[in-house]
Amino acid sequence: MKILKYYEIWKINLLNSLMYFSDFIFYSVFIGVIIFIFVNLWRNLYSTTSVIEGFTLVMMIWYLVLTESMVVNIGGTTLIKELNQEVKSGDLIYVLNKPYNYVAYHYVKSLCQWMLGFTTSFIIAGLVALFFVGALEFSLITLPFILVILLFSFTIDFTISAILGISAFWMEDTTSFKYVYEKIIFILGGMLIPLEIFPEWLRIISAKLPFSYIAYHPAKLFVMFSFKSFLWIMLAQLSYVIFFGIILVILYKLAVRKVNLHGG
Amino acid sequence: MNQVIHIKNLRKEFKTKHKEPGFLGSLKSIIHPKTKTLTAVDNISFNVKEGEIIAFIGPNGAGKSTTIKILTGILHPTSGNAKVLGLVPWKDRIKLAYKIGSVFGQKPQLWYHLPAIDTFNLFSKIYELDKHEYKERLDYLVKTFEIKEFLNTPVRKLSLGQRMRCEIAASLLHKPKIIFLDEPTIGLDIVAKQKMRELIKKLNKKEKTTIFLTSHDTQDIEHLCKRIIIVNHGRIIYDGSVNKLSKKFLKNKVISVKFETPVKKFNIEGVKIIKSNKFNIDFELDTRKKSMQQLIDALIKKYKIADINISDPPIEETISLIYRKK
Numbered sequence: 001m002k003i004l005k006y007y008e009i010w011k012i013n014l015l016n017s018l019m020y021f022s023d024f025i026f027y028s029v030f031i032g033v034i035i036f037i038f039v040n041l042w043r044n045l046y047s048t049t050s051v052i053e054g055f056t057l058v059m060m061i062w063y064l065v066l067t068e069s070m071v072v073n074i075g076g077t078t079l080i081k082e083l084n085q086e087v088k089s090g091d092l093i094y095v096l097n098k099p100y101n102y103v104a105y106h107y108v109k110s111l112c113q114w115m116l117g118f119t120t121s122f123i124i125a126g127l128v129a130l131f132f133v134g135a136l137e138f139s140l141i142t143l144p145f146i147l148v149i150l151l152f153s154f155t156i157d158f159t160i161s162a163i164l165g166i167s168a169f170w171m172e173d174t175t176s177f178k179y180v181y182e183k184i185i186f187i188l189g190g191m192l193i194p195l196e197i198f199p200e201w202l203r204i205i206s207a208k209l210p211f212s213y214i215a216y217h218p219a220k221l222f223v224m225f226s227f228k229s230f231l232w233i234m235l236a237q238l239s240y241v242i243f244f245g246i247i248l249v250i251l252y253k254l255a256v257r258k259v260n261l262h263g264g
Numbered sequence: 265m266n267q268v269i270h271i272k273n274l275r276k277e278f279k280t281k282h283k284e285p286g287f288l289g290s291l292k293s294i295i296h297p298k299t300k301t302l303t304a305v306d307n308i309s310f311n312v313k314e315g316e317i318i319a320f321i322g323p324n325g326a327g328k329s330t331t332i333k334i335l336t337g338i339l340h341p342t343s344g345n346a347k348v349l350g351l352v353p354w355k356d357r358i359k360l361a362y363k364i365g366s367v368f369g370q371k372p373q374l375w376y377h378l379p380a381i382d383t384f385n386l387f388s389k390i391y392e393l394d395k396h397e398y399k400e401r402l403d404y405l406v407k408t409f410e411i412k413e414f415l416n417t418p419v420r421k422l423s424l425g426q427r428m429r430c431e432i433a434a435s436l437l438h439k440p441k442i443i444f445l446d447e448p449t450i451g452l453d454i455v456a457k458q459k460m461r462e463l464i465k466k467l468n469k470k471e472k473t474t475i476f477l478t479s480h481d482t483q484d485i486e487h488l489c490k491r492i493i494i495v496n497h498g499r500i501i502y503d504g505s506v507n508k509l510s511k512k513f514l515k516n517k518v519i520s521v522k523f524e525t526p527v528k529k530f531n532i533e534g535v536k537i538i539k540s541n542k543f544n545i546d547f548e549l550d551t552r553k554k555s556m557q558q559l560i561d562a563l564i565k566k567y568k569i570a571d572i573n574i575s576d577p578p579i580e581e582t583i584s585l586i587y588r589k590k
Contacts, residue, residue: 008389012375012382019377094373096338098390099361257340 005100006108013112024117028124031068035125038064039132053196059223060194062136065125066219067191070150073117074157074185074214079110080178083165092259103252107158114154142225149218149230152237157185157214159244166248169255190216210240268442268474269312269335274344276305276330276498304330306498307344314441317468317475319485319506322495323587328478329368331495332444335476336366349441362391365440367431369447374419380430381415384437391438398437405433409463425456432463442474443467449481461487482580494586501586509582517556520546521563522571532562543570548577 017024039061046057055063083106086092095102129136164177186192189211195203206212217233282300283293305327312318322328333339335348337357346353351360367373374383388398406412409429414422422430428448435443445464449457465488467473479485485492485506492509494502502509518538526542534554538546549559556574563569 002392005389005392008386012378012386015378015382016375091371093333093336093338093366093368094371096357097336097361097366099358099392100390101358259339 006104009100009105010108010112013109014116017113017116021116024120025124027072027117028069028121031072031121032124032128034068035061035065035128036132039129053194055194055196055223058133058136061129061133062126063194063219063223065122065129066222067189067215069118069121069125070153070215070218071185071189071191072121073114074154074161078113079106079158079161080165080174080181082106083162084168084174084178087168087259096256096259102256103162103248106162107155110158110161111154118150136223138222139225145227145230146218146222146225149221149233149237152234152241153214153218156210156237156240156244159241159248160210163244163248163251166251166255169258185211185214188212189214190219194220210244213237213240266314267311268314268349269310269476270345270347271311271331271335272309272345273307274305274309274331274334274346275303275307275342276327276334276339277342278302278304303498305334305341308495308498308500310493310500310503312442312474312476314474315468315472316491317464317477317489319489319492320476320478320495321480321485321492321583326495327498328495329446330498332366332446332476332478336364336444337361362438363440364442364444365435365438366444367428367435367446367448369428369445369450372419372427372431374427374430374434376420377418379416379418380411380422380434383419383430383434384415387434387437393438401437401439405436408466409433423456424451425453425459428452428456428460429463432460436467436473439471440473442476445475445477445479447479448477449479449484457481457483464488482578482583486579494583496587506579509579511576515550515552516577517549517551518546518575518577519549519559520544520573520575521567521569524568524570527567531566532559535559 042057042060045052046060050056052060086095095105098105160181164174164181167177168174188206188209190206195206195212195216198206207216213233213236217229217236221229221233278301279299280302281293282298283289304325308327308331320328320331330339334341334346335353337353337355337360340354348360349363351363353360374380375386384402388402393401406415409432411426411429411433414426414430419427419430432443432445432448448464449460452460461484464475464477468475475488477484477488489506491504492502492506493500502512504512519535521544523543523545527545528542530537530540530545532547535547535549538548540546549556560572563572
């Protein structure tokens with residue numbers, strides 16, 4: 001019964017998101033354009049060699065299809081802003097006065113938006129990649145494993161974004177957090193280039209940080225799948241989800257006491 | 265009757281940032297941020313019985329919404345105790361949410377782009393209603409609130425009156441024992457307001473739902489409530505019967521007199537004429553200056569009276585006087 005209510009929240013968010021489906025398409029077309037630019041850029045870099053840091057051109061472009069589709073649709077870009085807005089506008093009252101868990105409510109809401117956004121972006125960006133560089137060598141058997149990793153990627157991002165968003169209970173504005181977090185994922189998360197291209201010391205550090213488990217590791221697993229990597233990545237992701245999840249729960253409990261909705 | 269709301273010495277303070285004007289003030293506020301404590305609710309105590317319709321009113325910033333937010337578990341008070349249906353709202357927020365409903369007139373809870381029925385279906389799952397029980401309840405509310413014809417229309421396409429009926433129906437799906445209505449008639453036209461009042465009354469009568477109402481519309485109060493609590497600056501300044509309110513605060517009476525013969529000049533001392541014509545006159549009497557007996561004696565002596573009607577001034581006037589005084 002309890003789980004069912006979160007499924008219903010997911011469902012109504014899906015219905016609602018479909019009303020804005022043109023927005024998802026617009027974002028996705030934009031990602032398609034970015035992939036087209038990357039294709040041209042990387043083609044030049046691959047003109048003298050067929051492999052860069054273990055990635056062929058096809059792998060590199062499909063890597064970027066996944067990281068771009070992932071990062072553009074995660075909570076870092078929407079959830080932080082949404083929680084900030086909810087606290088500021090007082091809309092929080094309609095989330096807090098219902099018999100469900102506030103964090104779980106936002107989790108399923110964000111999950112729905114991410115699923116829809118990611119799928120649309122991946123299809124459009126994938127079609128661009130398919131047309132310009134061809135298909136990736138990919139076994140369908142690995143798909144469920146990739147999906148599990150992607151779900152964990154989303155969850156790590158959700159916990160970090162929710163922590164930053166919930167800080168709106170103390171801070172006047174969390175827009176700066178959103179800006180910094182986005183840029184960290186762009187660079188240290190491996191959204192723009194795989195971490196192998198970084199200097200060695202930076203690659204080692206970045207590969208251990210949670211941000212790379214949102215974009216880099218899942219995307220690399222997608223283009224170079226191995227069960228060993230899958231297990232290691234999942235284990236690391238799980239650890240980060242637990243770590244940030246605990247912080248989030250503690251912070252939320254403190255935040256609820258800080259609710260400062262004054263006036264009608 | 266059981267007490268469903270019990271509040272004792274409830275207090276809520278908010279800390280707000282205080283900044284001096286200008287650029288220097290901005291710099292100072294970064295180095296030495298100053299906060300100002302604002303007392304939104306100041307040691308209030310009251311009880312509400314089951315089935316009561318209570319008006320909780322006050323000017324803007326008086327602490328009404330803050331009190332409702334504490335009673336619904338959204339805000340933690342700074343001090344004091346409160347129990348709603350035997351639960352401490354801020355400690356048992358989720359448990360309490362199953363038993364109460366709330367409508368904040370200015371903050372819609374229906375999904376704006378979707379038909380109201382989608383929100384109803386969602387709420388049935390959120391409140392864990394049994395399928396059969398939900399269907400029965402939905403049929404009843406759809407009939408009572410007359411919302412059948414636009415149940416499948418996206419909320420954004422509904423008129424404000426239609427939307428508010430759906431809002432209240434949505435908050436009643438789980439048969440709450442208490443419903444908090446924060447300005448439910450705001451922005452509605454006269455007909456929609458009347459309809460809304462009828463529905464609230466019906467709900468209270470049929471289901472014995474306790475209604476905790478805030479409104480700036482005195483008509484809402486006069487039509488719906490027997491008891492009124494007036495707050496200002498976070499404090500209760502009146503808690504009692506709506507009928508006795510004017511008697512307590514206003515010493516004026518409104519008198520309407522109908523004459524048998526036309527009156528050329530109305531000449532009674534100590535009264536303030538509101539409107540007049542040859543056969544009718546409405547005026548106000550300050551009973552501290554002239555007693556009713558004196559007035560009637562004077563009227564009978566000077567004029568041939570066909571009818572006379574004595575009433576209290578409108579509640580609006582009383583409330584406005586209270587707000588200005590305190």
